[in-house]
Amino acid sequence: MEVNKGSLGKIISSTVNQNRLEPDQIPELDLYIDQILMLFEDKLGETRRREKDKILTKSMVNNYSKEKMIRPMRGKKYSREQILQILIICNLKNVLSIGDIKQVMTLLMEEGVRSDGLEEIFEKDTVNQLKLKEGISTIVNGLRENYAEEMDIKALVSLLLSLASISSYCKRVSEAMIDSFFVQDEKTKPSSKSAR
Secondary structure (H helix, E strand, C coil), X not given: CEEXXXXXXXXXXXXXXXXXXXXXXXXXXXXXXXXXXXXXXXXXXXXXXXXXXXXXXXXXXXXXHHCCCCCCCECCEECHHHHHHHHHHHHHCCCCCHHHHHHHHHHHHHCCCCXXXXXXXXXXXXXXXXXXXXXXXXXXXXXXXXXXCEEEHHHHHHHHHHXXXXXXXXXXXHXXXXXXXXXXXXXXXXXXXXXX
C-alpha cells in the first residue's frame, strides 16, 4: 500500500478546518430539545467520524442534566446558557471522561459563571483554536518532511503514532489541569503516583 503525501495533506486540512458551533450561532431564544439537536447536527455534523454517529441525543442531554452538568431546566425549553454548557460538554467529551467534565462543569457553576462568562470562554477558545491550527500545520508538515512523497504502510503507521502521541500529550495535560485545579474532593483526587 502506498499513500501520496498530498492525499494525507487533504485529510489533515479538511479535519483541521471543520466547522464549529460558535456562540453567536446560538439563538437568544430558549429552544426545545429537538431544536438543539438540529442546531448541533447542522453545525457539527461534519465532525462525525461515521455517518451513523450522533453528535448529540436527547439521552445525552438528559444525562447531563441528571448529573447536574448543566443548570436545571425550567419548563420544556433550554436557555442559551444551558446550550452553551452543552456545547462545552460536547467539545470535551471526545477527549475527557464524563467524570472529568463533570468536575469542570461543577466548578463553573459553583463559581457563578453564567452566559456572559461562557461566551468569554468561547471567545478565548476561538483565538486559541486559530493558533492551534497554525501549530498543528507546522508540526504535521515537519513530520511529513521525514517521509518520501509516496508513503508505504510502515511510514503511514509511523506518522500515525506520532500524531497519536501529540493527542496523548494534550489529553494528559488536560487531565493534569483538571486534577490540579478542578477536583475539589480529596477522595477523588488522584494520588501523586497516578499523576502522569
